[in-house]
Amino acid sequence: MIKLTNVVKTFGKVEAVKGINLEVEKGALFAFLGENGAGKSTTLSMICTESEPTSGEIFIDDEQLTFKNRKAFRQKLGVVFQDNVLDDLLTVRENLYNRASLYGKTKAEITERLELVSSMMGIEDILNRRFEKLSGGQKRRAEIARAIMHDPEILLLDEPTTGLDPKTRVSVWKIIDYLREELGMTVFLTTHYLEEAKDADQLAVIHKGKIIAEGTPASIRSRFSVDKIFFYEPKLAELQAIIEELGLPFKVTKGLMRVDVIKEDVGILAILNRTAGLYSSFEVIKGNLDDAFISLIKEDSND
Structure with missing residues (x-):
């Protein structure tokens, strides 16, 4: 050792x-x-x-x-x-x-x-x-x-x-x-x-x-990277209301909403269940070690 x-x-x-x-x-x-x-x-x-x-x-x-x-x-x-x-x-x-x-x-x-x-x-x-x-x-x-x-x-x-x-x-x-x-x-x-x-x-x-x-x-x-959900062709008003209620950051561009899953007590499956029927399709991008490393360095540099 x-x-x-x-x-x-x-x-x-x-x-x-x-x-x-x-x-x-x-x-x-x-x-x-x-x-x-x-x-x-x-x-x-x-x-x-x-x-x-x-x-x-x-x-x-x-x-x-x-x-x-x-x-x-x-x-x-x-x-x-x-x-x-x-x-x-x-x-x-x-x-x-x-x-x-x-x-x-x-x-x-x-x-x-x-x-x-x-x-x-x-x-x-x-x-x-x-x-x-x-x-x-x-x-x-x-x-x-x-x-x-x-x-x-x-x-x-x-x-x-x-x-x-x-x-x-x-x-x-x-x-x-x-x-x-x-x-x-x-x-x-x-x-x-x-x-x-x-x-x-x-x-x-x-x-x-x-x-x-x-x-x-x-x-x-797990601790320092962020999973992301991309909702395609969302019913924007209804979907946005749920995401805001869950307290998750999101970004809207034409025909797309990206949601950052930053809370441990709000899982991807729970989000998808709550928002079922409010989009034509979705994609989940899991956070990786690259994301975690970049996030850590950025956070420490800002301290």
């Missing part, structure tokens, strides 16, 4: 992370969603011990992480950064071997682990190629292989699919899903891609250094 308590990070007079609190369950896929510059990467850098919090506490499996004991914690953490860190001039095999040797593995252990990891990542055919010669997708797979060479319990991924084409992004996600579902790794993912966040077990939205929502993707969608 990962736990952050009142974690703050400042750079000079700039407060990049503003007292955030988080708990990531063991074995979960946790998505940390936010715009560029929101504080996602700064938070991840503190969890992976690259940066020290200005104040607050970070715990891994109920043990407090400090700069003094960070070496011990790094055994539990695998990190894939936004930018590639493997050596361009070395082969993938040489890169992975060198990285694994930093964790005190014997030559035999490294050789065995390298064979296993390269098979899992599907990179056996590129082991003897120089890193600089690889495609973007091959480089991402090699970077994930680097991050798990020491068999960590937690995988930290900082915008892992940024800059990749859709097909390659899908292949990278298949690898991430395998590591979590088959090997039981806890995965902490930072992203600004909503489609990557929607399948997470847990989700937190960060904006301007503070967490503005957290829960499951479904609960955040």
Whole structure:
């Protein structure tokens, strides 16, 4: 489990992370969603011990992480950064071997682990190629292989699919899903891609250094997005009277009324039952995570 308590990070007079609190369950896929510059990467850098919090506490499996004991914690953490860190001039095999040797593995252990990891990542055919010669997708797979060479319990991924084409992004996600579902790794993912966040077990939205929502993707969608009903060719006066009675916002254009279902105690089915016969047809558009994210950012920006 990962736990952050009142974690703050400042750079000079700039407060990049503003007292955030988080708990990531063991074995979960946790998505940390936010715009560029929101504080996602700064938070991840503190969890992976690259940066020290200005104040607050970070715990891994109920043990407090400090700069003094960070070496011990790094055994539990695998990190894939936004930018590639493997050596361009070395082969993938040489890169992975060198990285694994930093964790005190014997030559035999490294050789065995390298064979296993390269098979899992599907990179056996590129082991003897120089890193600089690889495609973007091959480089991402090699970077994930680097991050798990020491068999960590937690995988930290900082915008892992940024800059990749859709097909390659899908292949990278298949690898991430395998590591979590088959090997039981806890995965902490930072992203600004909503489609990557929607399948997470847990989700937190960060904006301007503070967490503005957290829960499951479904609960955040439900709480912060709005379902809409479109009534075509309405009997306007009668329909409008009912919608006003229900206290729901609406908009009328030529031959159409749009109703925003903003009240939890007024469901779509109840509205349709009350208004039956007052329109020629209707369409329901369910709110989604995109709507919720936009609504959250807009609301926080206006505070």
